[in-house]
Amino acid sequence: MIPLQPPRRLIDVQIDGEAVRVPEGSTILDACQAAGKDVPTLCYGDTLTPKNACRVCVVEVEGARTLAPACSRKAEAGMKVGTDTERARQSRKVVLELLGSSTDLSTTPRAAEWTAEYGADPERFGDDAATVAQPAKVDNDLYVRDYAKCILCYKCVDACGEQWQNTFAIAVAGRGFDATISTEFDAPLTDSACVYCGNCVEVCPTGALSFKTEFDMRAEGTWDESKQTETTTICSYCGVGCNLTLHVQDNKIVKVTSPHDNPVTKGNLCVKGRFGYGYV
Amino acid sequence: MDLRFRGAQPSQEERAAVDDLLGPPATAWEGGARTELDLRMAARAEEARDLLLPALHAVNDRIGWISEGALEYICRRLTIPPAEAYGVATFYSLFSLEPRPQRVLHVCTDLACQARGAQVVRDRVEERFGPPGKDWHESPCLGMCERAPAALALEAGQPHRAEVYAPATPETITTITGAAPRANGHAPSLEVAGETPVKEAVPQAGEPGLVLLRRIGVVDPASLDDYRAAGGYTALRRAFELGPAGVIREVLESGLVGRGGAAFPTGRKWEAAARQPDHPHYLVCNADESEPGTFKDRVVMEGDPYALVEAMTIAAYATGCAKGYLYIRGEYPRATARLQHAIATARSRGLLGDDILGKGLSFDIELRRGAGAYICGEETAIFNSIEGQRGEPRSKPPFPVEKGLFGKPTVVNNVETLVNVLPILERGAQAYAAAEPKLFCVSGAVERPGVYELTFGTTLRELLDMTGTTGTTRAVLLGGAAGAFVTELDIPLTFEGTRNAGATLGSGVVLVIDDTVDLRRLLLRIAEFFRDESCGQCVPCRVGTVRQEEALHRLSRRVDDSDLVLLREVGQTMRDASICGLGQTAWNAVESAIDRLGVFNR
Amino acid sequence: MSYDRLTHPLVRENGVLRKASWEEALERAAEGFRRNIERHGPDSFAMLSCARSTNEMNYIGQKFTRVVIGTNNVDSCNRTCHAPSVAGLSAVFGSGGGTSSYQEVEDTDVIVxxxxxxxxxxxxxxxxxxxxxxxxxxxxxxxxxxxxxxxWADLWLGLNVGTDIPLAHAVAREIIHAGLHNEAFIERATVGFEEFRQCVEPWTLTAAEQVTGVPAEAIRELAHAYARADRAQLCWTLGITEHHNATDNVRALINLALLTGHVGRYGSGLSPLRGQNNVQGGGDMGAIPNRLPGFQDLLDPQIRERFESVWGRPIQPSYGRNLTQMLEGMAEGEVTACYMIGENPVQSEADSLACIKRLSMLDHLVVQDIFLTKTAQMADVVLPASAAWCEADGTFTNSERRVQRVRKALEPPGEARDDIWIMCEIARRMGHDWHYDGAEEVWNELRALSPQHRGMTYERLAELQGIQWPCPSEDSLEPPYLHGRLWESDPAKRGTPAPFAVLRHSPPVDLLDEEYPLRLTTGRRLDSYNTGVQSSGFASPLRRGETIEMCPEDAEKLGVVAGEEVRISSRRGTVTAPVYIDPGLRPGLVFMTFHFPDEVDTNALTIEATCPIAGTAEFKAAAVRVEKLVKAG
Structure with a gap:
């Protein structure tokens, strides 16, 4: 027999005063999405265990001392959640300011939109505010690590580590504001355990990790997502049958991703599938 | 795991340091010689990630720093990816991954020491040894506040050694030769050079009526016989009479709440853990006492180590734990030595191990040393640290009693909390509750600094009458860096009383500030402390603590309302949106200083 | 090096390939096929269909062979890798696919x-x-x-190359002696247990240790873990199939599943992992000499009749030549014309020099490819194709039998054309006016003929992100595993019982001796692929070129160090390559890939000892000698 998922009990929660019914085990974020609420997220990844590090998704749960991260906190029966309360908005605003003042969010999708929506002013900390600015690490021909854009969300580490790739080429090193994503002894990727699967790039929410093609095209000013098509097809290498989404601009493949809900890949690829398209 | 190594080799000494801890490698794949059998079959190595921190200590203790060769060897031995091990090693401030001298001086510049002239000492050290970073470091609180200002030298070698300078004065610094401190007997030594008898930290030592401190300065902390002659192990016998459920009932009835700062009812925690169907259960004693201004746990551990061993045994009995971890901060060499000795002695006398006192109880304690990370005192970060991960707090729920150490139900209690269990069982819950003892760490502008034992309800003024004050008292910092400044002295020293006064009892810190102390400088030091100790996991704390410090720097130069607004907004966000208590409390003291002391009033 | 795409047709004139128009090239291709059929009959033709192209292309390819030419001589590079898996599985279960899904590997208890x-x-x-x-x-x-x-294993068993059958037999014997075999399953769902039991009886743990080199305790642990598991997956790749007795190897593993009942249930099964994107689909589409589309037996008259009525031409009622037999046929002058689509046997076949010689004896060689490969350089006509996976529409079938949509994302370069268009144009010139309005129309023709694909409309394939075969109905899905019938209590539903195989150990053909003392085994690296034609197109930071990998002990004995160029010789050829030290090897065992044939032609060393049933060559076991090069001067 094929084991069936045990039926999940449904629970009722209130999101901004609106009753929503979600399966037990759902997160507050799931419930918010079910209620049609747009809660911002950065470190949340649909293929990863929530790390709830960025805290932009915080919501107010009635009776709780602190705000709760929607992405990881489980919804409980009878829970009353405010996604748009003054306190939650204020926290999101300051978190966006803290991120915007320390990190280059220029390639983070929706960052500008949220900054405007919450009235965040990253400039308020002055010109001397510490940042993570640093030169991009370009140490191989496949992908680039521009840690000036890194919000330390841990997604790349989790994708490289035990959640998917199990290669463990990178980890968080150091502590506090000085913490960085690093190989051992900050060795270049070419001298690390990296196998260039690009699964870290796939999950990076800010563009800190990007394919060399995209990085170069952005530098040249030729990167134009409005001119790109996305077509999902099957990898041409081994017989596993990984689904590739080809991002094509001017009849050239400029980026390869994989659908996150695909039963074969779950959004992951290997070096050949991700980068081995050069021959066409 | 298919680990990839860059190929750095350990020195013989580094290899020996690791092998002394782990034993020789079992197979070629773990760093041993290649045998015929290795090339024909290989079994998965036993999970031993939790030995990473001890292995890093082993190398750092022997060599003084951890080379890439040593780290790779540790990784091979324990099957740990080098990038992960590097991430862990760089988390702790006591480890260095760059060459450094064998002997390194840690000069405390934290609150209690600053209130007692640490700046002069620090400047003198810099004058003698050059800028910090190599031969010496500025250190967060070393837990020797009663002898402030303090400094601690740690020297690598076999055995590694420590020397205490407390109080450190410009004169004592001048006498530091940089040579090895004198050897003090065979390892593990129970004494540390430069230390003074523990009872000097307990002004009440020997007074009748003391409960928690009654043996300190009275019995020989090395002697199990002394301990037993002074009432030791009667509580455990009583526990066996009551049975596990009876012990929990007694603790519940006593009303004991956690002394680590969160004040959660201990009995409820034990009851919840004992009920968990998942096994094994673990006990963790949180002896990572690092809140600036706190030193009571050190004094208890140094002066009455068997009390903690007995208390842990009782907790384990009540909650069904076969294994306990005693996680002690890395800056406590004497407490570490004495507890190691006490654990070994108790084990050799059948008071730990199998069939304790012939009652069929099986329990043992493993001591784990921290390595310089305040955050590891957070109740879930301590699990990650023991497991060999970066000491980052976990999200709650799930709570430790459900999923704690190694994902199993875990009871985590602070040292002071645990030792309170002894009088509860010895006297009975009611008698205990009638005069519930609480320890306070008094430092700063007082005549007789030290650990004081009071019954709950004593007012702050009464306490200061006992200690005597010096100069003109301007404020008292209650609860440490995560606490708050108060000026009102008639508040009762209870959890409720301090809460009503907008403060917290926290870890029992009573740091008296007189009018000679530069408050702005003190606030900056608090901000620096949180910035240094933030683990970096969540944005509000990682960036917020930096922005708080930057704003305080600006405010110390020029008071600007926009910076005050900024501080409040950032502070509130840290409080609301940080993952753990560090970020949530990082703004407390600054806020109270602004609101109550008018530090930035124009 | 990296290859340039072919952008226009080429024809050979005065011994050299020159640019040609499509019209001229297609006419030349068709003319050559006609000429050879007229002179030598349809069986002088052979088609090598492309395991990397779509199901639709493979369907048309085999239809071209059977209908336009009238022969069953169609095969693919499946032969060089997984034909033994198909042969072994279909002999036991009547179907050549892996029995399980990827998800089941996540939900199982023991993975081998x-x-x-x-x-x-x-x-x-x-x-x-x-x-x-x-x-x-x-x-x-x-x-x-x-x-x-x-x-990553809980236990690694480092056997001698080519001793898989003794090891499997010892595992089986241990399971039987420990009483851990599944008697009820054996009784109901299998035949031949008694003979099998007798055949494995001599393989005690000690005997197996002597032959395989694996310590008895390790064999015992594997046997007990596999047999005791509630669910167990047995997965294999080329280490099993690239041997001269590969089908026997596969059967030896299937025996273990039959013995323990680890097949036909969720989480328990047999998974051969396919080496090329559409090896599974190529066979499923009938691009093999003995099966019609849907893996239906060519010898079954009823099945043939169904195809004949749709295709309008009789099908020869006998199996065609497989790749190995085609190559032999070329040597003997029996195969004179060859249509090679996307295959590069000059560099992928064992004993490559022999292969070149055989191809050069052809009267007419048409190569349809995206690159001017070594094989294409020998052709009379070269037809530039589109890259199936991104320049064409269609479907691929993966190792878990999942048929998935391939979609066109790019326009092919220059004059390169879609495979199906090219074949239809040649067919038209040979009197068959085929018209397909896109790949979906081809697919629907296949669906009408193949019951196991019938329920897979393009729409459903897109919606469900692929469907595993069998899928006979458009309204439902079958379980993700095959052969659940073996567990039915009703004998009628249970169907044909699965036979145990009685097998004999046959050590590698290329014997080790004093002159050739080292065992060379071959395989893939992560960032490279087969003959490197595709994977050379990107700058992998992992790539270090071809090397000969050996253990530190051997390197020391030979007095060589990492990076040092050495000479490697077998009884067939000699190459040079730099040394790479791999502690995962043991003394006497060396390793190479065939990813860089232009720099190091590893297949000059390998032996063309082939499996008599499936035709796969023994890439995994050659005898070689490694010598230090004496520096000149």
Whole structure:
């Protein structure tokens, strides 16, 4: 027999005063999405265990001392959640300011939109505010690590580590504001355990990790997502049958991703599938 | 795991340091010689990630720093990816991954020491040894506040050694030769050079009526016989009479709440853990006492180590734990030595191990040393640290009693909390509750600094009458860096009383500030402390603590309302949106200083 | 080096290839086929269809062979890798596909990776294995080398190359002697147990240890873990199939599943991992000499009749030549014309010099490819094709039998054209006016003929992100595993019982001796692929070129160091390559890939000893000698 998922009990929660019914085990974020609420997220990844590090998704749960991260906190029966309360908005605003003042969010999708929506002013900390600015690490021909854009969300580490790739080429090193994503002894990727699967790039929410093609095209000013098509097809290498989404601009493949809900890949690829398209 | 190594080799000494801890490698794949059998079959190595921190200590203790060769060897031995091990090693401030001298001086510049002239000492050290970073470091609180200002030298070698300078004065610094401190007997030594008898930290030592401190300065902390002659192990016998459920009932009835700062009812925690169907259960004693201004746990551990061993045994009995971890901060060499000795002695006398006192109880304690990370005192970060991960707090729920150490139900209690269990069982819950003892760490502008034992309800003024004050008292910092400044002295020293006064009892810190102390400088030091100790996991704390410090720097130069607004907004966000208590409390003291002391009033 | 795409047709004139128009090239191609059929009959033609192209292309390719030409001489490079898996599985179960789905590997209790370096060769499949391991499954790796896969194993068994049957037999004997075999399943669902029991009886743990080199305790542990598991997956790759007795190897593993009942249930099964994107589909589409589309037996008159009525031409009622037999036929002058689509046998076949000689004896060679490969350079006509996976529409079928949509994302370069268009144009010139309005129309023709694909409309394939065969109905889905019938209590539903195979150990053909003392085994690396034609197109930071990998002990004995160029010789050829030290090898065992044939022609060393049933060559076991080069001067 094929084991069936045990039926999940449904629970009722209130999101901004609106009753929503979600399966037990759902997160507050799931419930918010079910209620049609747009809660911002950065470190949340649909293929990863929530790390709830960025805290932009915080919501107010009635009776709780602190705000709760929607992405990881489980919804409980009878829970009353405010996604748009003054306190939650204020926290999101300051978190966006803290991120915007320390990190280059220029390639983070929706960052500008949220900054405007919450009235965040990253400039308020002055010109001397510490940042993570640093030169991009370009140490191989496949992908680039521009840690000036890194919000330390841990997604790349989790994708490289035990959640998917199990290669463990990178980890968080150091502590506090000085913490960085690093190989051992900050060795270049070419001298690390990296196998260039690009699964870290796939999950990076800010563009800190990007394919060399995209990085170069952005530098040249030729990167134009409005001119790109996305077509999902099957990898041409081994017989596993990984689904590739080809991002094509001017009849050239400029980026390869994989659908996150695909039963074969779950959004992951290997070096050949991700980068081995050069021959066409 | 298919680990990839860059190929750095350990020195013989580094290899020996690791092998002394782990034993020789079992197979070629773990760093041993290649045998015929290795090339024909290989079994998965036993999970031993939790030995990473001890292995890093082993190398750092022997060599003084951890080379890439040593780290790779540790990784091979324990099957740990080098990038992960590097991430862990760089988390702790006591480890260095760059060459450094064998002997390194840690000069405390934290609150209690600053209130007692640490700046002069620090400047003198810099004058003698050059800028910090190599031969010496500025250190967060070393837990020797009663002898402030303090400094601690740690020297690598076999055995590694420590020397205490407390109080450190410009004169004592001048006498530091940089040579090895004198050897003090065979390892593990129970004494540390430069230390003074523990009872000097307990002004009440020997007074009748003391409960928690009654043996300190009275019995020989090395002697199990002394301990037993002074009432030791009667509580455990009583526990066996009551049975596990009876012990929990007694603790519940006593009303004991956690002394680590969160004040959660201990009995409820034990009851919840004992009920968990998942096994094994673990006990963790949180002896990572690092809140600036706190030193009571050190004094208890140094002066009455068997009390903690007995208390842990009782907790384990009540909650069904076969294994306990005693996680002690890395800056406590004497407490570490004495507890190691006490654990070994108790084990050799059948008071730990199998069939304790012939009652069929099986329990043992493993001591784990921290390595310089305040955050590891957070109740879930301590699990990650023991497991060999970066000491980052976990999200709650799930709570430790459900999923704690190694994902199993875990009871985590602070040292002071645990030792309170002894009088509860010895006297009975009611008698205990009638005069519930609480320890306070008094430092700063007082005549007789030290650990004081009071019954709950004593007012702050009464306490200061006992200690005597010096100069003109301007404020008292209650609860440490995560606490708050108060000026009102008639508040009762209870959890409720301090809460009503907008403060917290926290870890029992009573740091008296007189009018000679530069408050702005003190606030900056608090901000620096949180910035240094933030683990970096969540944005509000990682960036917020930096922005708080930057704003305080600006405010110390020029008071600007926009910076005050900024501080409040950032502070509130840290409080609301940080993952753990560090970020949530990082703004407390600054806020109270602004609101109550008018530090930035124009 | 990297290859340039073919952008226009080429024809040979005065011994050299020159640019030609499509019209001229197609006419030349068709003319040559006509000429050879007229002179030597349809069986002088052979088609090598492309395991990397779509199901639709393969369907048209085999239809071209059977209908336009009138022969069953169609095969694909399946032959060089997994034909033995298909042969073995279909002999036992009547169907050549792997029995399980990837998801089941995550939900199983014991995973045996036998002769499979999936960590590097099938990385995304291995992610499913890792999920299984993280969920508590025990993994066993059987491989001469301690590969990345083996390093994840609970237990690695480092057997001698080519001793898989003794090891499997010893596992079986241990299971039987420990009373751990599944008697009820054996009784109901299998035949030939008694003979099998007798055949494995001599293989005691001690006897097996002597032959395989694997310590008895390790064999025992594998046997007990596999037999005791509630669910167990047995996965293999080329370590099993690239041997001269490969089908026997496959049967030896299937025996273990029959013995323990680890087949036909959720979580228990047999998974051969396919080496090329559409090897599974090529065979499913009938691009093999003995099956019609839908893996239907050519010798069944009823089935043939169905196809004949749709195709309008009789099908020869006999099996055609497989790749190996085609090559032999070329040598003997029986095969004179060949249509080669996307295949590069000059560099992928064992004993490559012999292959070149055979191809050069052809009267007419048409190569349809995206590159001017070594094989294309020998052709009379070269037809530039589109790259199936991104310049064409269609479907591929993966190792878990999942048919998935391939979609066109790019326009092919220059004059390159879609495979199906090219074949239809040649067919038209040979009197068959085929018209297909896109790949979907081809697919629907296939669906009408193949019951196991019938329920797979393009719409459903898109919606469900692929469907595993069999899928006979448009309204429902079958379980993800095959052969559940074996567990039915009703004998009628249970169907044909699965036969145990009585097998004999046959050591590698290329014997080790004093002159050739080292065992060379071959395989893939993570970032490269087969003959490197595709994978050379990107700048992999991992690529270090071809090397000969050896253990530190051998390197020391030979007095060579990492990076040093050495000479490697077998009884067939000699190459030079730099040394790479791999502690995962043991003394006497060396390793190479065939990813860089232009720099190091590893297949000059390998032996063309082929499996008599499936025709696969023994890439995994050559005898070689490694010598230090004496520096000139």
């Amino acid at each position: 990776m036998w002769g499979s370096a999936a960590r590097n060769a099938h990385p995304i499949f291995f992610q499913h294995v890792l999920k299984g391991i993280r969920k508590g499954a025990r993994m066993f790796a059987v491989d001469p080398r301690r590969t990345g896969t083996a390093q």
